[in-house]
Amino acid sequence: MNLSPRGKGRPEALAEKVYQALKQDIFDFRLMPGDRFSEKEIADRLEVSRTPVRQALFWLEREGYVEVWFRSGWQVKPFDFAYFEELYDFRTVVECEAVRRLCALPSPLCADTLAPLKGFWIDAPRLENGKAVSAHDEAFHIALVAAAGNQEMARIHAELTEKIRIIRRLDFTRDDRVDATYREHAQILLAIFQQQTEEAQRILTDHIAVSKAEVRKITLHMLQQARLQPIE
Template sequence: MEGKTKTYKNRGDLVFETLKQEILDLELKPGQIISENEICERFGVSRTPVREAVRKLQEQGFVISVPYSGTQVTLLNLDTIKQMIYMRVAVETMVMRDFANMATPLWMEEVRYMIRRQQALILEKGFEPEQFYRMDAQMHAIWYRATGKRKLWDMIQAQQLHYTRFRMLDFVTETDFTRIIREHTELFELLEKKDIEGLEQSLREHLTYSMKRMKHQIEVEYKDYFEQEEQEDE
């Protein structure tokens, strides 16, 4: 986190939080085997805190135990991701409708400022996709906070196992960040005009675009990141 130093109760928590974040950031990839020995050596700890961290990761669904192989990062479930996107479109459409009707100049300036930060970020040499991902999330959170729907946003963000990792994969494979900023700018302009119909259509396209754009990557390049969908008997 920017400007914050986390403190941990014990070494097991440190290992757990570090591995969890690396899974979310795709530094540890779906399907990757995690070695207990390597973790012990990396963090300079005994097996006890490492096993405690792995147990917590298993409980939250981030890893599974594979016989004779070790611990494996869980794969992404495409159907779950599609349903999360469907839910987010439905919820965020209503939230933005409320925001358009009540947004003060101060709230609008906060959105404008976040777009400017995104524009500045992509001009930096060697910026990381996760930096843009976090700025993107901060901008979308604005209308949830403004309308008193922060708990809804927290619920969406809590869907880390599949949806957050998919969003990170989206940004990691994105090559045109200017397109995302154009879409954000369009949302802002529609908010200014209070064009509810245009706003809802633009938001729907914005939130569903990644699934269309990544069709080839999902089916070919990153096929091994996803659970194989079971074929229904005819």
């Protein structure tokens, strides 16, 4: 992968490209939790100098994706499952508050605001590809929180969503999880449209709890299998 002629280009822009490439490698399990690597290996693979690689790795370290090993290069941080469970708990709190606010909106305004979600999850033909459904599932929850109208809450939720993206993809490797996602998203939307706050929050909480439970089942074998899946 050649991001730029070696040594050419604005340093910040090149570091950003390296950062995005490495983050995608982590999300797609081309770089696995626990994998060790050197700056030189990354620079050679991406055909850039080590300077933008180092900058990109410092950014990823600050975000918690990698860690530096003194005199032995870098490592993709191993999964901390307790940390991911805490993120799921926080996600539940934020999204339930968003649902409460949406249910308090006048019905016509709420219906107009959430019309694109209804169009995809209720009216349109279903997608079968798990990875595609995973991306749309993420977008569904982001859209719910954004629609509630609090920009700071939406910003925090978007950051939270990115932190769990790496593990969320593993929740869509089975057909039954894809079916459940369509069914539960439709139920959440219908409850919001009917301003049934407690029911919408209950369905949403259960929906997230199942995903959280799947986190506990993830094994190294599952991660290795994910690495073998073709990236589409």
